[in-house]
Amino acid sequence: MPSIHRADGTNPKYNTFPIVSEIAKLRAEQAELMGYPCYAAYSLDRTMAKTPENVYDFLMNLVKAYLPKADAETKAIENFARKTQGAEFQLQPYDYFYYSAKMKKELLDISEDEVKPYFNVDSVLLNGVFYAANRVYGLTFKERKDIPTYHPDVRVFEVFDKDGQSMALFYGDYYRRASKRGGAWMDNYQEQSHHWNQKPIVYNVCNNAKAPEGQPSLLTWDEVTTMFHEFGHALHGMLSNCEYKTLAGTNVARDFVEMPSQFNESFASIPEVFDHYARHYETNEPMPAELKERMLKSINFQPCYALGENLAASLLDMSWHMLPSKDIPTADKAMVFETEALRKVGLLNPFIPIPPRYMTSYFNHVWGGGYAAGYYSYLWTEVLYGRPHADVC
Numbered sequence: 117m118p119s120i121h122r123a124d125g126t127n128p129k130y131n132t133f134p135i136v137s138e139i140a141k142l143r144a145e146q147a148e149l150m151g152y153p154c155y156a157a158y159s160l161d162r163t164m165a166k167t168p169e170n171v172y173d174f175l176m177n178l179v180k181a182y183l184p185k186a187d188a189e190t191k192a193i194e195n196f197a198r199k200t201q202g203a204e205f206q207l208q209p210y211d212y213f214y215y216s217a218k219m220k221k222e223l224l225d226i227s228e229d230e231v232k233p234y235f236n237v238d239s240v241l242l243n244g245v246f247y248a249a250n251r252v253y254g255l256t257f258k259e260r261k262d263i264p265t266y267h268p269d270v271r272v273f274e275v276f277d278k279d280g281q282s283m284a285l286f287y288g289d290y291y292r293r294a295s296k297r298g299g300a301w302m303d304n305y306q307e308q309s310h311h312w313n314q315k316p317i318v319y320n321v322c323n324n325a326k327a328p329e330g331q332p333s334l335l336t337w338d339e340v341t342t343m344f345h346e347f348g349h350a351l352h353g354m355l356s357n358c359e360y361k362t363l364a365g366t367n368v369a370r371d372f373v374e375m376p377s378q379f380n381e382s383f384a385s386i387p388e389v390f391d392h393y394a395r396h397y398e399t400n401e402p403m404p405a406e407l408k409e410r411m412l413k414s415i416n417f418q419p420c421y422a423l424g425e426n427l428a429a430s431l432l433d434m435s436w437h438m439l440p441s442k443d444i445p446t447a448d449k450a451m452v453f454e455t456e457a458l459r460k461v462g463l464l465n466p467f468i469p470i471p472p473r474y475m476t477s478y479f480n481h482v483w484g485g486g487y488a489a490g491y492y493s494y495l496w497t498e499v500l501y502g503r504p505h506a507d508v509c
């Protein structure tokens with residue numbers, strides 16, 4: 117069963133649509149009690165975007181620019197695949213990454229295996245993530261092995277400001293394990309507050325593969341940028357300077373919360389920082405200039421898939437949360453609603469096989485992760501700091 121059918125009732129044992137429908141209806145009713153026409157209007161009133169119409173227009177402008185470029189990218193990958201699969205081959209969503217990677221290897225002569233030896237997780241953290249924070253904010257980090265942790269893999273660092281004053285604790289939990297949910301995130305054990313004389317205690321969680329004992333744990337480029345991204349959230353918490361914890365750190369407008377993380381993510385490829393951490397795990401030699409050039413060129417190779425799945429998920433989120441309570445579909449109509457919502461905005465396109473990053477039945481960001489009517493914020497903040505998603509492909 118394709119992963120896009122997770123928990124949508126295709127397997128009768130797993131169906132979250134009754135829960136989704138109930139959550140959506142309760143949110144809409146909550147908004148109406150507060151005098152708003154829908155939950156999106158209620159939620160967005162406290163954001164930079166202010167109204168659902170502003171968000172919808174923002175996303176649809178991106179869709180308009182995205183569609184022709186996504187069509188061209190899809191045709192290029194499909195034509196490449198047809199060289200080996202035959203003239204009748206039709207590219208499917210599950211084929212996209214496979215043939216894109218083969219195409220990238222042929223055109224740019226680059227692969228993850230070639231660059232991973234230069235991305236040792238320890239070097240990325242200490243010589244990359246922490247180094248950038250020191251250069252930009254004057255922060256220094258001292259590992260604290262005397263502080264207990266909930267798992268042996270977790271590392272703790274005391275954080276000092278530019279004057280050498282202790283200002284925070286940072287926990288890093290970077291390896292996957294059976295008891296851990298997937299993904300990557302930042303959160304607080306304790307939020308900063310002058311009122312309560314509290315210093316922030318912040319943590320990052322990732323799901324990188326841990327190498328066997330005695331061997332280095334090497335990362336993909338995507339995992340490298342994820343570490344920088346999540347540490348941007350951590351910096352938001354650690355550099356907080358507020359009287360009350362309800363206003364501290366990441367307690368900001370939802371469509372601003374991704375700004376520090378995406379800004380920090382950009383440091384991963386800045387030459388000074390990159391050259392400081394991208395060193396071979398055996399020789400400590402920096403990545404050769406020729407390999408570095410090929411790798412950095414490959415970062416934005418065929419970016420339309422990532423943008424398309426984000427746009428589709430963002431518009432799906434808005435479609436659910438712009439409904440008044442009387443129009444919320446029942447569980448048995450949820451999949452039909454999802455299909456029609458995507459078709460309406462032009463993102464259910466048989467010629468562009470790019471599904472939403474998250475379908476309704478497993479869209480944890482909006483049903484349980486605090487991003488209801490707010491998933492657009494990733495794209496919003498990219499534009500906010502001048503980095504439209506690869507210039508819209």
